[in-house]
Amino acid sequence: MPQSTVFLIGLSGPAAAGKTTLPHILTHIFCPHVSLILHGDDFCKEFDQIPTVNGYLDADGPAGVDFMRMGEVLDYVKVQGTTPEGFNSWQADVFPGQDTRALRMMDSNMLEDLREQVRASRVFEDEVEGKRLVIVEGFLLYNIPDIRKRLDTRLFVK
Template identity: 30%
Template sequence: MTNNNLTKKIILIGLSGCSSTGKTTLAKLASKYLPNAVLIHEDDFYKHDEEVPLNTKYNIRDWDSPEALDLALFKKELNTIKNTGQIATKLIHNNNVDDISKHTLSDQFLKELVNKTQYIDKKYKLVIVDGFMLYNNHDISSEFDLRLFIRAPYKTLKKRRDARNGYQTLDSFWVDPPYYFDEFVYKSYEENHRSLFQHGDVEGKLTTESSKEIKDFNNDDGVSIEESLSWVIDQIVFYCKD
């Protein structure tokens, strides 16, 4: 990010949700097609492998615990970005996402997209933040101007996660053991997000209170990437129109 961002108003846009909902895919596409947008990944704030909490029952690192991330640094960086338009720390980005070109966007769709985005006021600089733990913690959640929440049913998430090869960490390559999705990924998602949902049911609806702050979208299989990207862009255009 360059200094001329100081003349722009920074809008922090969170794109959160459980692992494999499609956050990174959508964040990459949105930041590619939105004018004046940059992308930041919460995954770049993971601690070094040996600092990630060790689960003693399974004797493995718990990559899905909030403590696996350097949240103090993350919060500090979100603040710096908001105030100066610049990120202070040099971060290592491991790009743990499938090839997004497998999702095709038609020429007609892209034309409509360009049309829509012209309503975004030029005074704004958009900072899109892709992360699995953005709204569970008030300190972090309160940094965002717009909170988007990508969802998909448990079954879809488990299937998508199972199809992934693994994740590059700062010091190694992580491959899920067979129990990992249920015992770590989904369990942690549930524990950390149930307070946002009616009756604590993360497969159900957001509470009236949290739906004032968070806008959610179901990105299940069968929903085209054009549909889900449109939703993301529409939310941003609505928030930022001049």
């Protein structure tokens, strides 16, 4: 089996830890190596498929996420380097301008310094050399072993 040209980076942590913001900053720092950001929220089930607990939708629990579909998309991305036809991330529609907002959260000189440090470190010479980085962020990424094993590396944001 040919070696994948995609390196999947999992990014997880609690609510409001910066999981959605950080990939946009990392995309700038690791440019041009990051080719795609996948959001765990894009795999939320439809409302009529989400169970209720005490009369309320339990969208924040594992039963509210379509992990099977997430696994299928991760497998496709790993081989093809892009999302499957028909896959649509609602993040860009619901939260337009995430890149711009994320970059405004950091000093531009610091961003450029970090970018230069990454280039100088030659971090891409070994395991990720010649690969495109895909960042997969979501608060339940590590909850499901089948998803965890698909990720080439995992980071936790507090």
